[in-house]
Amino acid sequence: MSAHKTHINATCPVRVDLAGGTVDIWPIYLLLEGARTINYGINLFAQTEIIAESSNQPQVTLESTDQGAKVRLSWEQVLDPQEQGSKELTLLLRLLRKFSEKHPNPTSLDLTLRTRALSPAGAGLGGSSALSISIIGALSRWVHPNQPLDLDTEGDALIALTRDVESQVLFGPAGLQDYYGAAFGGLQVLRWGLGSNERESLPVATLRKLASRTLLFYSGKSRNSGINNWQLYKNFIDRDPATTQKFEAIVRATAEVEIGLAEQNFDAVIEAVTAEWSARKTLASGISTPEMEHAWGAVQKITKSAFKVCGAGGGGCFFVLLPTDDPMMKPKVIQTVTSIPGIQSLPFEPVAHGLDVKVKFE
Numbered sequence: 001m002s003a004h005k006t007h008i009n010a011t012c013p014v015r016v017d018l019a020g021g022t023v024d025i026w027p028i029y030l031l032l033e034g035a036r037t038i039n040y041g042i043n044l045f046a047q048t049e050i051i052a053e054s055s056n057q058p059q060v061t062l063e064s065t066d067q068g069a070k071v072r073l074s075w076e077q078v079l080d081p082q083e084q085g086s087k088e089l090t091l092l093l094r095l096l097r098k099f100s101e102k103h104p105n106p107t108s109l110d111l112t113l114r115t116r117a118l119s120p121a122g123a124g125l126g127g128s129s130a131l132s133i134s135i136i137g138a139l140s141r142w143v144h145p146n147q148p149l150d151l152d153t154e155g156d157a158l159i160a161l162t163r164d165v166e167s168q169v170l171f172g173p174a175g176l177q178d179y180y181g182a183a184f185g186g187l188q189v190l191r192w193g194l195g196s197n198e199r200e201s202l203p204v205a206t207l208r209k210l211a212s213r214t215l216l217f218y219s220g221k222s223r224n225s226g227i228n229n230w231q232l233y234k235n236f237i238d239r240d241p242a243t244t245q246k247f248e249a250i251v252r253a254t255a256e257v258e259i260g261l262a263e264q265n266f267d268a269v270i271e272a273v274t275a276e277w278s279a280r281k282t283l284a285s286g287i288s289t290p291e292m293e294h295a296w297g298a299v300q301k302i303t304k305s306a307f308k309v310c311g312a313g314g315g316g317c318f319f320v321l322l323p324t325d326d327p328m329m330k331p332k333v334i335q336t337v338t339s340i341p342g343i344q345s346l347p348f349e350p351v352a353h354g355l356d357v358k359v360k361f362e
Contacts (some may be wrong), residue, residue: 005361006145011046015126016216017177019308020254021177023250025229035192037254046133120317163176186207187210188200215334291342299320303329
């Protein structure tokens, strides 16, 4: 059999969720008037590599380099719906199995599917969802190597598939914002609606000004978004009045964040993000940690700013939004926050693009 090798690389940004997280979970957004989420892409990329080559003895290698997990499977195992693989590689296996249904002759290929995440595990930056989008992007080009992806027409369908497979792996509901952040990048307002969603990209100049005022930190503790989100989800669906009121406050604050960004009024953005966080951190115990509260108290003594935990909280990352991009202010805030044991600064750059897939034939 003559050798023919296809090499595919897919890259996605992760996201910082500025406001409106959790309301992106179905059907929460259907039960809140004006539900929206605002996030932006950063360069702690999620990456997927596929190497596919004709072989007389084809097998499949699945590998997560950052988690140190690797397995070699036969195609018979890959296509067997009872085969789950290891915990770290279940998502890769399920997505490969799905796309193999569309490939004209997958079992003739020796295939390697390898992923890498640059964001810390459990960071609250949507890293696992960004990995899913990068995997789907790579697999889409594996099935159609000569057909570039058109996210404007295919993006929503790819996101829906990613959500469904991730929900199977999580065994629970998955939010949508992380997929949009990975697929499209940039600074975007995501308005959740009945039957369809609306995505608006804000100007790159606004993204750069926002990012230049933002400092990102990792708490040193991983978090499990499924645990926090499930309790909030259950409380809301059970119509707990206090939970409902807090979600409504989050929706109102997120709308104010959007107005502030449209006007590039960062004092207003700081005020609105602070209001969003004030409502969010009381949704459930453990969303904020003592170390995070210590960090926030220390920053407040330096300057007026906004503070918010990324994702579901309980660990992971948090950001500080400063009123200016004064280069003299940033080192002082970073030094103050990272003096708290376990907390690390995470330098980043904003990313105005989303999923990027490159294909090379050998």
